[in-house]
Amino acid sequence: MVVTTTRADTGEPLYSTFASRYFELGWCRSRNRFKMPERSIPKEAAYQIINDELMLDGNPRLNLASFVTTWMEPECDRLIISAINKNYVDMDGYPVTTELQNRCVNMISHLFNAPIGEDEIAVGVGTVGSSEAIMLAGLAFKRKWQNQRKAEGKPHDKPNIVTGANVQVCWEKFANYFDVELKEVKLREGFYVMDPVKAVEMVDENTICVAAILGSTLTGEFEDIKLLNHLLTEKNRETGWSTPIHVDAASGGFVAPFLYPDLEWDFRLPLVKSINVSGHKYGLVYAGVGWIVWRNKEDLPEELIFHINYLGSDQPTFTLNFSKGSSQIIAQYYQFIRLGFEGYRSIMENCMENAKALKEGIQATGRFEIVSGDVGVPLVTFSLRDSSRYTVFDVSESLRRFGWIVPAYTMPAGAEHMAVLRMVIREDFSRSLAERLVSDIRKVVADLDGRWARTAIVAEVKAEEKPGGVVAYRKSVRETTQQQEIDGDRRGRVDRKKTSGVC
Numbered sequence: 001m002v003v004t005t006t007r008a009d010t011g012e013p014l015y016s017t018f019a020s021r022y023f024e025l026g027w028c029r030s031r032n033r034f035k036m037p038e039r040s041i042p043k044e045a046a047y048q049i050i051n052d053e054l055m056l057d058g059n060p061r062l063n064l065a066s067f068v069t070t071w072m073e074p075e076c077d078r079l080i081i082s083a084i085n086k087n088y089v090d091m092d093g094y095p096v097t098t099e100l101q102n103r104c105v106n107m108i109s110h111l112f113n114a115p116i117g118e119d120e121i122a123v124g125v126g127t128v129g130s131s132e133a134i135m136l137a138g139l140a141f142k143r144k145w146q147n148q149r150k151a152e153g154k155p156h157d158k159p160n161i162v163t164g165a166n167v168q169v170c171w172e173k174f175a176n177y178f179d180v181e182l183k184e185v186k187l188r189e190g191f192y193v194m195d196p197v198k199a200v201e202m203v204d205e206n207t208i209c210v211a212a213i214l215g216s217t218l219t220g221e222f223e224d225i226k227l228l229n230h231l232l233t234e235k236n237r238e239t240g241w242s243t244p245i246h247v248d249a250a251s252g253g254f255v256a257p258f259l260y261p262d263l264e265w266d267f268r269l270p271l272v273k274s275i276n277v278s279g280h281k282y283g284l285v286y287a288g289v290g291w292i293v294w295r296n297k298e299d300l301p302e303e304l305i306f307h308i309n310y311l312g313s314d315q316p317t318f319t320l321n322f323s324k325g326s327s328q329i330i331a332q333y334y335q336f337i338r339l340g341f342e343g344y345r346s347i348m349e350n351c352m353e354n355a356k357a358l359k360e361g362i363q364a365t366g367r368f369e370i371v372s373g374d375v376g377v378p379l380v381t382f383s384l385r386d387s388s389r390y391t392v393f394d395v396s397e398s399l400r401r402f403g404w405i406v407p408a409y410t411m412p413a414g415a416e417h418m419a420v421l422r423m424v425i426r427e428d429f430s431r432s433l434a435e436r437l438v439s440d441i442r443k444v445v446a447d448l449d450g451r452w453a454r455t456a457i458v459a460e461v462k463a464e465e466k467p468g469g470v471v472a473y474r475k476s477v478r479e480t481t482q483q484q485e486i487d488g489d490r491r492g493r494v495d496r497k498k499t500s501g502v503c
């Protein structure tokens with residue numbers, strides 16, 4: 001971009017030059033970048049500097065690490081830009097935006113089969129994402145349990161939640177921030193979701209809820225929530241407790257209703273009291289929107305809802321933060337009325353088809369084992385059959401050369417020895433991209449094979465040239481050291497990846 005503007009203080013014109021040249025060369029690399037600059041710069045220069053630096057980010061459309069939406073229709077982009085200056089929390093100032101949010105909450109509640117009468121309004125709220133939604137759901141369960149325990153004159157200071165070890169990090173955050181113990185059912189080889197039998201065994205009188213996942217972050221699998229509901233109902237009957245279920249449907253909430261309408265996982269099961277879903281995952285909206293819906297009014301203690309009147313009329317609010325943008329809510333409403341049930345179903349079917357094609361392509365290489373199942377959210381999780389020469393972390397890193405962002409990580413407690421790669425299939429990942437990706441994976445594997453073969457031959461030749469000689473001895477020591485460095489580096493990377501979230 002050519003910047004033709006004038007320096008504010010000197011009147012000196014800028015012709016045919018990049019803004020980053022104008023703006024003190026090297027500024028962005030020096031420590032100064034952490035301090036606000038003394039002087040203003042022209043808007044074109046600011047734009048250019050930032051735009052240049054952002055070019056080094058990955059391409060979101062090639063980022064297969066994330067469920068989060070990376071493409072929307074241009075008409076919706078326009079709605080988003082025009083609502084960018086509206087504060088969602090100002091319900092009195094923007095009553096139409098508030099109304100759109102309420103319509104979304106009701107549509108989602110109906111989609112999840114909440115028992116809502118004809119003239120009843122659903123209970124729920126738009127959030128920044130599933131993480132905030134889960135904090136709110138967890139707080140409602142905690143408060144309900146505490147109230148019940150107080151009424152019974154029993155101790156109420158040691159609440160816990162039972163989940164699988166495959167839970168997303170937001171559950172660990174909830175437990176940590178709000179003083180609730182997280183009791184995790186360990187995974188085991190070949191079984192990477194919560195086992196409902198073990199989960200129900202772990203439930204005790206201090207359990208505020210069992211959190212089940214519809215669409216495990218790691219493998220996309222749905223947990224058996226129907227069986228969980230059955231077993232927990234029996235346990236509640238035996239013990240006199242009333243332990244409820246929360247469903248974390250962050251990724252699967254907009255997949256299951258369209259692809260598996262007969263699968264019972266939602267409010268059709270009596271113990272399911274609340275469900276969260278990420279609008280910005282298969283809800284098909286850009287990052288920044290999630291939803292939490294409750295079965296009934298009674299499942300959300302009234303005392304958690306604040307009523308404010310300083311922006312106009314009485315406004316109930318139950319969110320963790322106050323102000324935020326409205327665009328994502330409007331975009332969600334756009335997708336609901338634009339696509340309808342039919343549109344969501346065909347998009348999800350298409351994603352599944354593409355996931356299947358990708359899976360078959362990967363299988364055909366003969367090098368990988370597919371870990372994800374056929375039913376679930378559209379993703380492919382796979383591991384290397386032979387990790388003795390290179391690992392999934394090398395494959396992940398090599399794919400970056402072609403622009404692909406494909407994360408590799410180790411599985412959680414119980415299956416931590418297993419390292420996998422995961423590719424999430426979104427609406428904008430077309431069949432031709434899937435074919436490209438498979439061909440790039442083949443190239444990467446061939447390249448890694450070749451590199452290994454070359455190292456092996458060099459080592460052999462050296463050993464033959466000077467058998468037992470001093471030089472050969474030194475060389476082989478250096479080689480070993482290099483290998484150790486590589487191994488050490490790899491270990492470091494594995495340790496870092498363990499906690500680096502996939503989202």
Ligand SMILES: *Cc1c(COP(=O)(O)O)cnc(C)c1O
Pocket residue numbers: 067128129130131132168170213215216217248249250251278289290503
């Ligand atoms: C993505 C995800 C979350 C977190 O959701 P955000 O919308 O990113 O906050 C929670 N649980 C599961 C199962 C997820 O896949």
